Amino acid sequence: MSNTFYIGIDLGTSRSCLATSTGKRISTRTCVGYPKDIISQKRFGKDYLLGDDALNNRLALNMIWPLADGIICEDKKSIEATGLILKHLIAEALPEKQADDKIYVAIGVPAQASINSKKVIIDITKSFLDKILIVSEAFSVAYSIDRFDECLIVDIGAGTTDLCRMHGSMPEEEDQVTLNFAGNFLDNVITQAILEKFPEVQLTPQIIRRIKEKHGYVYDVSEPVQVTLTTQGLPAEYDITDILKECCLKLTNPISQAIQKLIATFDPDFQKKLRNNIIIAGGGSRLKGIDISIEKSLEKYGGGDAECIQDAEFCGSIGALKMCIEMPDDYWEEI
Ligand SMILES: Nc1ncnc2c1ncn2[C@@H]1O[C@H](COP(=O)(O)OP(=O)(O)O)[C@@H](O)[C@H]1O
Numbered sequence: 001m002s003n004t005f006y007i008g009i010d011l012g013t014s015r016s017c018l019a020t021s022t023g024k025r026i027s028t029r030t031c032v033g034y035p036k037d038i039i040s041q042k043r044f045g046k047d048y049l050l051g052d053d054a055l056n057n058r059l060a061l062n063m064i065w066p067l068a069d070g071i072i073c074e075d076k077k078s079i080e081a082t083g084l085i086l087k088h089l090i091a092e093a094l095p096e097k098q099a100d101d102k103i104y105v106a107i108g109v110p111a112q113a114s115i116n117s118k119k120v121i122i123d124i125t126k127s128f129l130d131k132i133l134i135v136s137e138a139f140s141v142a143y144s145i146d147r148f149d150e151c152l153i154v155d156i157g158a159g160t161t162d163l164c165r166m167h168g169s170m171p172e173e174e175d176q177v178t179l180n181f182a183g184n185f186l187d188n189v190i191t192q193a194i195l196e197k198f199p200e201v202q203l204t205p206q207i208i209r210r211i212k213e214k215h216g217y218v219y220d221v222s223e224p225v226q227v228t229l230t231t232q233g234l235p236a237e238y239d240i241t242d243i244l245k246e247c248c249l250k251l252t253n254p255i256s257q258a259i260q261k262l263i264a265t266f267d268p269d270f271q272k273k274l275r276n277n278i279i280i281a282g283g284g285s286r287l288k289g290i291d292i293s294i295e296k297s298l299e300k301y302g303g304g305d306a307e308c309i310q311d312a313e314f315c316g317s318i319g320a321l322k323m324c325i326e327m328p329d330d331y332w333e334e335i
């Protein structure tokens, strides 16, 4: 007798997570690396490396981040890379799968991809999936915590911040907003600000991301932020307390504005409820003080209540898995 496996996938701009009905959890970077030349081809002995494996060997690879801009780029390489990531994630999750077993998958993607890249996702997955459901990542976050009543999900990822207004039924296009102000934007702003003040220091994207994830904050902190950076190989301490706060505010200000706009255009009878039920998810929800900063921005509208989700890493894939198990036939895509 054949089995049916259910899988929830959160296909993020920087990280993809997967949860299965058999209890597996897998997380990897949303990237593929292709050998740069014949030497790297010889070294790796294969045509491509995936996820963290690719990232760790990136000096010898041409890296593709197919969802970096929040949609699947239309070029052949990006489409192929998305297919490779999904196919390998699923194969890794289900080693026990037999030829006649069925695989049903719900995928949470950035809001714009859920609207604009549906056909591409169906085309690249139909050879290895039996049923597919494509939703916005923010909606799968809401689903994971059973929040179908009036609330506002703010999913701050790497390439995009996705906002989704929930009102007890399927969110429509006007309930969703995608901003390009997210983790990568913040990395760029911090890099520029540090180089402006200390032009000689040596920075890499990895150094910046580590500083941001450890020290980033948007609300008052007690400790000054001192980091060790090198200038021509020579390490020294640098105070970046003010730089960090100013930069982080450049990320949270546009997010607060988008929140206010989604609330202001909602049914007036429910605006207060929305203001008091803001749920922050995604890697950016770990930025210290982000909940308080969003609440502060709503003070002049009568105040608000924002909370950060607990399992920022897997909540999207767990929500997608729940949806995959529960959704009736009408909601699935035609493959
Ligand atoms: N502690 C932290 N403070 C600030 N940003 C963080 C923190 N931890 C992770 N991030 C950022 O969150 C982003 C990744 O979030 P994620 O939800 O995985 O993205 P996506 O869904 O777009 O793949 C990255 O830009 C990462 O640097």
Ligand SMILES: [Mg+2]
Pocket (backbone or CB within 6 Å): 010, 011, 012, 013, 137, 155, 156, 157, 282, 283, 316
């Ligand atoms: Mg995400």
